[in-house]
Amino acid sequence: MPEQLLQFLATGVTVGSIYALVGLGFALIYNASDVVNFAQGEFVMLGAMTTVALLNAGLPLALAGVVATLLTALVGLLLERFAIEPAAGASVVSTIIITIGAAIFLRGVVLLLWGKGFHALPPFTGDAPIQFWGATLLPQSLWVLGITALLVVLVRAFFNHTLLGKALLACSFNRNAAQLVGINVRVMLRLAYALSAALGALAGILVAPITFTSYEAGVMLGLKGFSAAIVGGIGNPMGAVAGGLLLGVLESLGAGLISSGYKDAIAFLFVLMVLFFEPTGLFGHKTAERV
Amino acid sequence: MKDRVWSNILVSALLLAGAQLAGAAEPIKIGSFLAVTGPASFLGDPELKTLQMYVEDINARGGVKGRKLELLHYDTGGNAKDAVSFSKRLIKNDNVDIIIGGTTTGDTMAVIPDVEKEGIPFISLAGAVEIVEPVKKWVFKTPHTDRMAVAKIYEDLRKRGLTKVALITGDGGFDKSGRQQLLDLAPQYGIAIVADESYGNKDTDMTAQLTKIRPSGAQAIVNFGLGQAPAIVTKNMKQLGIDLPLYQSHGVASKTFIDLAGEAAEGVRLPAAVLVVAEQLPGADPQKPILLDYKKRFEAKYGPVSTFGGHAYDGLMIAVAAIERAGGPDKAKVRDEIEKTRGFIGTAGVFNMSPTDHMGLSLDAFKMVEIRGGAWKIVE
Numbered sequence: 001m002p003e004q005l006l007q008f009l010a011t012g013v014t015v016g017s018i019y020a021l022v023g024l025g026f027a028l029i030y031n032a033s034d035v036v037n038f039a040q041g042e043f044v045m046l047g048a049m050t051t052v053a054l055l056n057a058g059l060p061l062a063l064a065g066v067v068a069t070l071l072t073a074l075v076g077l078l079l080e081r082f083a084i085e086p087a088a089g090a091s092v093v094s095t096i097i098i099t100i101g102a103a104i105f106l107r108g109v110v111l112l113l114w115g116k117g118f119h120a121l122p123p124f125t126g127d128a129p130i131q132f133w134g135a136t137l138l139p140q141s142l143w144v145l146g147i148t149a150l151l152v153v154l155v156r157a158f159f160n161h162t163l164l165g166k167a168l169l170a171c172s173f174n175r176n177a178a179q180l181v182g183i184n185v186r187v188m189l190r191l192a193y194a195l196s197a198a199l200g201a202l203a204g205i206l207v208a209p210i211t212f213t214s215y216e217a218g219v220m221l222g223l224k225g226f227s228a229a230i231v232g233g234i235g236n237p238m239g240a241v242a243g244g245l246l247l248g249v250l251e252s253l254g255a256g257l258i259s260s261g262y263k264d265a266i267a268f269l270f271v272l273m274v275l276f277f278e279p280t281g282l283f284g285h286k287t288a289e290r291v
Numbered sequence: 292m293k294d295r296v297w298s299n300i301l302v303s304a305l306l307l308a309g310a311q312l313a314g315a316a317e318p319i320k321i322g323s324f325l326a327v328t329g330p331a332s333f334l335g336d337p338e339l340k341t342l343q344m345y346v347e348d349i350n351a352r353g354g355v356k357g358r359k360l361e362l363l364h365y366d367t368g369g370n371a372k373d374a375v376s377f378s379k380r381l382i383k384n385d386n387v388d389i390i391i392g393g394t395t396t397g398d399t400m401a402v403i404p405d406v407e408k409e410g411i412p413f414i415s416l417a418g419a420v421e422i423v424e425p426v427k428k429w430v431f432k433t434p435h436t437d438r439m440a441v442a443k444i445y446e447d448l449r450k451r452g453l454t455k456v457a458l459i460t461g462d463g464g465f466d467k468s469g470r471q472q473l474l475d476l477a478p479q480y481g482i483a484i485v486a487d488e489s490y491g492n493k494d495t496d497m498t499a500q501l502t503k504i505r506p507s508g509a510q511a512i513v514n515f516g517l518g519q520a521p522a523i524v525t526k527n528m529k530q531l532g533i534d535l536p537l538y539q540s541h542g543v544a545s546k547t548f549i550d551l552a553g554e555a556a557e558g559v560r561l562p563a564a565v566l567v568v569a570e571q572l573p574g575a576d577p578q579k580p581i582l583l584d585y586k587k588r589f590e591a592k593y594g595p596v597s598t599f600g601g602h603a604y605d606g607l608m609i610a611v612a613a614i615e616r617a618g619g620p621d622k623a624k625v626r627d628e629i630e631k632t633r634g635f636i637g638t639a640g641v642f643n644m645s646p647t648d649h650m651g652l653s654l655d656a657f658k659m660v661e662i663r664g665g666a667w668k669i670v671e
Contacts (some may be wrong), residue, residue: 004502004503004505008499008502014498117333117547118518118519120551129531136532138530207495210496211519212522212523212551214519216330251499253499256502256503260490260500
């Protein structure tokens with residue numbers, strides 16, 4: 001039984017780190033514009049699918065990954081420029097709906113370009129499982145965990161210690177005031193979309209060896225990543241990671257100890273409980289509207 | 292002003308089309324509704340491509356009884372509600388002569404009441420046994436049933452002397468129906484189900500379920516599922532070092548499964564239509580030339596063949612043969628002729644339909660195959 005429990009935890013951490021990584025991407029755009037970008041899952045899918053396509057075209061994995069990340073960042077930038085920016089005066093809800101439209105559009109384009117098939121990326125460092133006290137973990141999961149940790153530190157440092165990051169945050173707090181102190185809000189928003197697209201693409205490339213990818217892969221990953229982000233307190237990179245890990249471990253414990261049929265129900269029940277008792281998430285800032 | 296111009300163009304186009312129609316014999320209309328997009332797209336997509344390819348081909352060779360075939364198709368996206376409205380449209384607005392379609396069991400079952408009421412021959416391309424059992428007057432199907440797949444798996448288990456089996460299945464219609472057959476047929480083959488786990492079809496990790504299966508004393512694991520999930524189950528088993536024989540369903544009998552699961556797929560067994568192992572059949576097998584021809588044509592045009600497109604080929608050819616024997620697309624006559632289909636050699640096997648059997652395939656239409664060296668091998 002202890003080995004089983006350990007395996008459930010290992011599974012939970014593997015799955016959770018994937019959710020965490022995807023959830024992280026939501027934080028960037030939210031921080032810059034208060035908008036939840038529902039095309040975030042599609043950025044994840046786009047990164048993985050582009051890498052698959054480039055790999056098939058003969059590029060080495062590392063180069064394909066870098067090019068795919070840059071291309072996805074470009075898509076994020078174009079999305080902001082041609083879909084979000086023209087609706088600059090619109091409410092946050094309208095903008096969120098635009099991102100849903102963009103998600104459907106991106107899925108459609110990938111479907112037309114590369115078809116409906118499922119694809120796998122090769123694991124970065126083999127797939128011989130790592131044994132520890134009777135449980136096993138794939139090396140790729142360690143990559144996901146490691147890079148997630150690294151990205152959290154980087155994203156945190158970016159927002160707290162760089163002028164650019166602080167400028168981005170300022171746009172979210174008060175767009176007019178940010179403009180008055182000389183921040184180019186437009187450029188900041190484009191930057192936010194490009195960065196979070198790149199972050200999403202990176203997540204997609206990292207998890208594709210474990211979860212496989214297809215034109216629809218972004219839907220589920222986006223949903224779970226979003227759940228992770230709100231459980232942890234949206235806009236807080238650390239919170240997204242904690243939320244993701246918690247969600248993953250709960251799912252796996254639910255499947256292992258209670259019933260595999262109800263594992264999603266158990267996880268989402270938890271999300272609802274969190275939102276009920278802590279509407280801003282476990283690590284969210286308490287917001288106070290000033291009238 | 293602009294509107295006037297457009298309506299003029301439209302009217303003249305319609306007149307032109309009318310004039311052309313009057314010139315040639317009316318085409319025979321084949322209606323189809325398939326899940327070309329959505330979760331069952333890997334079934335519906337090759338089915339549509341096959342129908343289009345062969346309708347074109349038959350027309351190029353002069354059509355049926357001197358009349359061209361016309362394919363009218365709607366995409367249901369795997370949504371049973373859409374299937375119902377599209378089948379209504381096919382019957383009432385498009386006035387089709389026969390329907391070949393219904394990629395999934397859900398789509399098919401949803402349209403059966405209409406089809407039966409209107410009296411139109413319907414050849415379904417979906418798997419579940421409930422489509423033709425009990426027999427419905429106007430409904431036929433060409434794919435093997437999930438019950439046959441389960442029987443084939445249990446036969447193979449019995450041969451290997453394995454009696455304790457763990458099930459792991461997805462949450463889709465195909466998975467659930469398969470699980471039911473697995474539970475139903477187990478006593479008949481003297482098999483004990485020692486574990487029964489499930490997963491969501493879009494889940495990314497099944498190690499928790501497999502960890503639960505490990506201490507159950509199972510001698511083999513049977514996974515009934517579609518899409519990428521069975522490949523993840525296969526990989527997770529290898530990761531956990533569970534060294535039990537793994538059986539998959541006919542739902543993953545495509546190259547994609549081998550590509551996704553990689554090395555972990557070695558030794559996996561599954562019941563598959565002979566199409567995937569066509570080259571390995573003995574030269575005297577009457578199915579071999581048909582399989583190779585279909586495979587060659589499909590691959591020349593669209594890439595790797597799957598058994599699912601073959602079901603559409605079988606359906607279309609059975610329909611065309613029945614229309615020819617009936618002397619035209621009279622619905623009642625065509626229905627009777629489909630029921631009289633005997634010794635028809637298709638991609639799924641040899642069809643012998645009868646008033647009590649509207650599928651007409653026997654258990655030996657399935658071959659038990661094992662994945663060895665990244666390819667399918669027939670298990671004797």
